[in-house]
Amino acid sequence: MKRLLSLTLAIIFALALCACTGGEAEGTLAHEDTAPADFTEIRVAVLNGTTGFGIAPLYSDIQSGNDHNMNAKIDFYADATLVAPLVIGGSVDIAAVPTNLAATLYNKTKGGIEVLAVNTLGVLYLVENGETVKSLSNLAGKTVYLPGSGSNPEYVLKTLLELSGLTDKVTLDYTYATPDELTAALASGKASLGVLPEPKVTAAMTKNASLKVAVDFSKEWKTLTGTELVQGCIIARKEFIDAHPVAVDNFLKAYEESVNTLNSDPEKAAAAVVAAGIAANENLVKNALPRCNITYLVGDEMKNALNEFWGALYAQVPSSVGGALPDAGIFG
Numbered sequence: 213m214k215r216l217l218s219l220t221l222a223i224i225f226a227l228a229l230c231a232c233t234g235g236e237a238e239g240t241l242a243h244e245d246t247a248p249a250d251f252t253e254i255r256v257a258v259l260n261g262t263t264g265f266g267i268a269p270l271y272s273d274i275q276s277g278n279d280h281n282m283n284a285k286i287d288f289y290a291d292a293t294l295v296a297p298l299v300i301g302g303s304v305d306i307a308a309v310p311t312n313l314a315a316t317l318y319n320k321t322k323g324g325i326e327v328l329a330v331n332t333l334g335v336l337y338l339v340e341n342g343e344t345v346k347s348l349s350n351l352a353g354k355t356v357y358l359p360g361s362g363s364n365p366e367y368v369l370k371t372l373l374e375l376s377g378l379t380d381k382v383t384l385d386y387t388y389a390t391p392d393e394l395t396a397a398l399a400s401g402k403a404s405l406g407v408l409p410e411p412k413v414t415a416a417m418t419k420n421a422s423l424k425v426a427v428d429f430s431k432e433w434k435t436l437t438g439t440e441l442v443q444g445c446i447i448a449r450k451e452f453i454d455a456h457p458v459a460v461d462n463f464l465k466a467y468e469e470s471v472n473t474l475n476s477d478p479e480k481a482a483a484a485v486v487a488a489g490i491a492a493n494e495n496l497v498k499n500a501l502p503r504c505n506i507t508y509l510v511g512d513e514m515k516n517a518l519n520e521f522w523g524a525l526y527a528q529v530p531s532s533v534g535g536a537l538p539d540a541g542i543f544g
Contacts, residue, residue, distance in 0.1 A: 255287075266331045266467065266508070267308060280469075326453060335443055411504070413503065445518070482497040482498040
């Protein structure tokens with residue numbers, strides 16, 4: 213009887229041990245196969261225009277109930293000057309901003325932000341009413357209109373002219389203070405040669421069939437510097453990254469998927485961009501997309517391109533990047 217009882221207890225103990233071991237194995241597998249979640253609210257600020265295009269499909273998904281394993285509140289703003297104080301004050305966690313603003317914010321916050329990815333390459337083009345300009349060299353002796361002073365169109369053009377040996381051979385005119393004003397001037401024929409970003413390029417060409425893209429600044433930049441022209445990026449507050457790395461990682465994965473959707477399905481992308489309030493006209497967005505160069509760029513290619521761009525801007529106007537070049541800490 214004792215032997216039978218001992219055998220029974222041994223069997224029960226062995227079964228219990230197997231059950232415990234199996235539970236641990238199952239728990240371990242479940243942990244490995246299931247992506248972690250952090251549903252802390254991510255407050256995201258995005259600019260209207262091309263810098264915000266990449267997030268449109270993700271915004272549409274969130275509005276439809278697909279949370280992409282995260283909790284993100286995305287708000288859109290008309291101007292970068294509205295976003296900067298939100299980042300500095302800590303009321304925004306992640307933002308899509310111009311690349312020169314990223315450098316400025318890094319300096320203003322004493323290293324408090326980090327660049328996570330480049331989301332927009334070059335969107336600047338030289339638009340001509342005519343066919344006299346085929347390359348930068350054709351600008352010698354001409355007047356080029358810029359949409360105001362103290363902005364990326366001016367800095368990029370000045371850098372390209374300097375690298376091409378044309379600095380003193382081209383007249384820059386700042387009569388038109390904004391891209392909208394210059395778009396109207398080119399469309400009406402008041403200006404014959406001007407620098408515009410997309411989707412303003414497409415808007416102007418839609419109104420005036422005589423307008424043509426004379427020079428693609430992205431191609432010229434790549435030829436002269438060996439790096440991509442980078443004009444928009446995703447930044448985040450380092451404090452938030454340190455506190456919620458899983459939430460940030462999930463956001464970036466969803467954002468990359470959003471960019472891929474935008475580039476692979478122009479019809480869906482245009483509808484999402486308009487629905488988000490980033491632009492007003494679906495046809496305009498669809499026609500502009502091939503020249504908007506929306507991307508998801510990370511790693512060394514991102515770092516090299518940004519460092520080249522910031523260096524070029526700093527050489528032109530140090531204040532354009534906050535008065536000092538960012539150190540390696542801006543990449544985390």
